[in-house]
Amino acid sequence: MISSDVIRGYNDTMILYLLLDEPSYGYEISKRIRELTHEKYVMKETTLYSAFKRMESNGYIESFSGSETNGKPRTYYKITQEGKKYYKERCEEWEITREVIEKFIVEENNHEYN
Amino acid sequence: MNTIRNYLDNMFLGLPQTEDVARAKKELLAMMEDKYNELKNNGKTENEAIGIVISEFGNLDELGDTLGIKQVIENKTDIPLVTYEEAKDYIDESRATAPKTALGVLLCIISPVTLLFLIGLKELNVVHAKEDLLIAAGLVVLICLVATGVLHFIRYTSKLEKYEYLKFNVFELDYKAEEMVRNIQKQDDPTYKAAVSISVVCYILSALPVIVTPLVSEIDGLSVIAVTITLIIVALSTYNLINKSSYYEPCNVLLQQGDYSAKNKSNKTFQTVSKVYWCVIVAVYLGYSFITNNWRMSWIIWPVAGVLFGAIKAISEGR
Incomplete structure (x- = not known):
């Protein structure tokens, strides 16, 4: 399980990515992160919730209450235009970050740790 | 879940x-x-x-x-956390020691009874021993009772010493413990209120012997003996009150209610004043009584001091 500072800086990016297609709720997001990363990264509940709150106050996401077909009421989050813009910025930033860091990574190690 | x-x-x-x-x-x-x-x-x-x-x-x-x-x-x-076990222990131990500390108080209150009774008998001419001898005997009993009472006090209050911080410091009560304490308090509330009512009624009635005796008879000795009856009633009421308040007070302490609210706990001046106050009262009582030998009047200091304490407390809280 990864818990480095680098990945923590990209929590917002992951959450926004998962909200791009459709609104979602807390557990579903954390589950999809776990699945997409093959359980290499598990986001803690408190981390997820504080990310929601922070992005909500920044206007990147909006919350609304809804329920699934089986009727359990949940707080859903959906991405805003602001959020999409922010997501794009984060992606571009990552591209640069990756380019920069890759200069310093030895090839074999890169394969090994991929 | x-x-x-x-x-x-x-x-x-x-x-x-x-x-x-x-x-x-x-x-x-x-x-x-x-x-x-x-x-x-x-x-x-x-x-x-x-x-x-x-x-x-x-x-x-x-x-x-x-x-x-x-x-x-x-x-x-x-902020320290008080766990379920600590809360339970505190309540159990408070209840176990209450009858014993109450007994200590009872002994102190009735300590002058023998002395007064002997003086009364002497004045009634029932006994013919020398007055000095009677006073000496009465004082010996008084000192023995006070000593026993104080020993009881020290012995049993020291058992609760480790919980003293609960009374003076702000703490957090575990939520399970809180539920338990609230239930206990709810359950014992009627017993406690009944005990308080009985004691208060007895306190009021305790004045009767002293008031009524002079009206019925002119003989000096009888009024002295009336005082002993008053003291015994006061002692028993106090015993009952202290004993039964152990069913209530620890709950208040744990829930930080009433006298033990976070607000009162920050009022350190009053805590100090009240400790000093009672020491001074005891000193005045013993000092005055031994010097003047006026035991038949000096006990009046207790009800007066009690009422005065209430006034001091009200002033300190009203600030």
């Missing part, structure tokens, strides 16, 4: 009850519940599911900034 709910309750213990905090708790619980249900559906055992959910919960510190309660979360560790 209850374990998870309890865990979350514990994490949120002592945080301010703002809307944001309540919402955060609700959301976190929903996420944990979803995760728990899915783990159970995937064939995990109860314990495994709970273990995973709790280990992946994270840390409330992360929420401090977002909820505007950073200050509170950082200071939270400064």
Whole structure:
């Protein structure tokens, strides 16, 4: 399980990515992160919730209450235009970050740790 | 699922009850519940599911900034937590020692009874011993009773000493313990109120022998003996009151209500004043009585001091 500072800086990016297609709720997001990363990264509940709150106050996401077909009421989050813009910025930033860091990574190690 | 709910309750213990905090708790619980249900559906055992959910919960510190309660979360560790076991022990021990400390008080109050009784008998001419001898005998009994009473005091109050901080410091009570204490208090409330009523009525009635005797008879000795009856009634009422208040007071201490509210605890001046006050009263009582030998009047200091104490307390709280 990864818990480095680098990945923590990209929590917002992951959450926004998962909200791009459709609104979602807390557990579903954390589950999809776990699945997409093959359980290499598990986001803690408190981390997820504080990310929601922070992005909500920044206007990147909006919350609304809804329920699934089986009727359990949940707080859903959906991405805003602001959020999409922010997501794009984060992606571009990552591209640069990756380019920069890759200069310093030895090839074999890169394969090994991929 | 209850374990998870309890865990979350514990994490949120002592945080301010703002809307944001309540919402955060609700959301976190929903996420944990979803995760728990899915783990159970995937064939995990109860314990495994709970273990995973709790280990992946994270840390409330992360929420401090977002909820505007950073200050509170950082200071939270400064306040001691009283657990269920500690609370239970405190209540049990208070109840066990109450009859004994009450007995100590009773002995102190009735300590002058023999002395007064002998003086009364002498004045009634029932006994013909020398007055000095009677006074000496009465004083010996008085000193013995006070000594026994004080020993009782020291012995049994020192047993509760380790819990003293509960009375003077602000603490946090475990939520399970709080429930337990509230139930006990609710259950014993009628017993306590009945005991207080009986004692108060007895206190009032205790004045009767002293008031009525002079009206009925002119003989000096009788009024002295009337005082002994008054003292015995006062002693028994006080015993009852102290004993039964052990069913109530520890609950108030633990729930930090009444005299033990966080507000009163910060009022250190009053705590000091009250300690000094009672020491001074005891010193004045013993000093005056031994010097003037006026034992038949000096006991009046007790009801007067009690009422005066009430006034001092009211002034200190009104500030």
